[in-house]
Amino acid sequence: EMVLTQSPATLSVSPGERVTLSCRASQTVNNNLAWHQQKPGQAPRLLIYGASTRATDIPARFSGSGSGTEFTLTISSLQSEDFAVYYCQQYNNWPLTFGGGTKVEIK
Amino acid sequence: EVQVVESGGGWVQPGRSLRLSCAASGFTFGDYAMHWVRQAPGKGLEWVSSISWNGGNIGFADSVKGRFIISRDNARNSLFLQMNSLRTEDTALYYCAKGGSFVGPSRFDCWGQGTLVTVSS
Numbered sequence: 652e653m654v655l656t657q658s659p660a661t662l663s664v665s666p667g668e669r670v671t672l673s674c675r676a677s678q679t680v681n682n683n684l685a686w687h688q689q690k691p692g693q694a695p696r697l698l699i700y701g702a703s704t705r706a707t708d709i710p711a712r713f714s715g716s717g718s719g720t721e722f723t724l725t726i727s728s729l730q731s732e733d734f735a736v737y738y739c740q741q742y743n744n745w746p747l748t749f750g751g752g753t754k755v756e757i758k
Numbered sequence: 759e760v761q762v763v764e765s766g767g768g769w770v771q772p773g774r775s776l777r778l779s780c781a782a783s784g785f786t787f788g789d790y791a792m793h794w795v796r797q798a799p800g801k802g803l804e805w806v807s808s809i810s811w812n813g814g815n816i817g818f819a820d821s822v823k824g825r826f827i828i829s830r831d832n833a834r835n836s837l838f839l840q841m842n843s844l845r846t847e848d849t850a851l852y853y854c855a856k857g858g859s860f861v862g863p864s865r866f867d868c869w870g871q872g873t874l875v876t877v878s879s
Contacts, residue, residue: 685865694853694869695803708868712829738803745817747793747805753846 653677653741655750663758671725672753674739679719683743686715686724690735698737699724722731729755760784760868762837762854767873770844778873780837780854788812788832791857791864794839796850796873806852807839811860822848844877851875 654677664670674684682702687695697706699715702722712727726733734757739750766778774870780792794806807818816828821823827840851872857864 683863683865685868686787687869689803695866696869697865697867699866700858700865703867740803740865742858742865745863747808747820747863749803752802 652746653680653748655699655741655748657728657737657738657753659752659753660751661754661756663756664729666729668729670729672717672724672755673723674717674724674750675714676720676722676741677709680741680743682718683741684715684717684722685740685742686713687738687740688733688735689738690725690732695738696729724753760856761855761870762870764852764854764873765854766869767875768874769878771879772844772877774844775842776844776875778839778841778852778854778875780839780870782835782837782854785856787830787835788879789860790867790868791815791859791861792837793855793857793864793866794828794837795853795855795866796848797853797870797873798847798850801850804850808857808864809837810862815836815861830849841875844875846877849875849877 656675687701689695703715736752793808809828825843854870855866855874856868
């Protein structure tokens with residue numbers, strides 16, 4: 652099973668700061684990696700797929716990069732509505748797997 | 759607007775069964791694989807099961823294999839999850855999700871709000 656390791660587990664950030672989240676895969680997923688955002692009490696929402704393609708209606712401040720086993724989600728200037736948990740997900744192999752999540756909280 | 763709405767959750771005793779449904783709208787349902795993902799209280803996301811556009815390819819997580827059945831009715835734009843021999847560890851919010859392709863491993867393009875399944879005596 653493909654294991655995805657996200658770091659850090661929690662990130663304390665002030666609004667306006669640049670945020671970088673990491674996702675490492677136990678083996679290559681090529682670029683078949685997505686990022687999902689989950690706000691408290693809400694369903695997840697797709698942000699990024701194909702490692703770097705923004706999903707529909709996702710603001711340009713969100714960007715994804717990486718390939719193979721190392722991936723990054725960057726939020727260029729954190730807004731108040733971006734405080735949430737972020738999950739990476741691989742879809743290169745069965746079973747589909749998620750990382751453990753990174754919680755972005757207010758500093 | 760692309761939308762999926764789950765229903766059918768509730769409280770059930772261990773060993774019993776429950777059937778979840780997912781109603782899709784806003785896209786050509788029969789063109790896409792569909793998925794179930796769950797989230798135990800306070801925990802992360804766990805993929806449960808997937809079904810290809812025509813039901814010809816199906817997959818399950820090891821944790822539910824042999825107990826859960828996934829199916830779909832393209833004429834009714836509906837996805838189902840029959841959950842048998844339920845265990846306390848199946849307690850979770852179950853999400854229906856639209857896939858990004860018609861078959862194979864996929865991202866989750868659109869998520870429903872989830873339906874809560876509680877397994878307890």
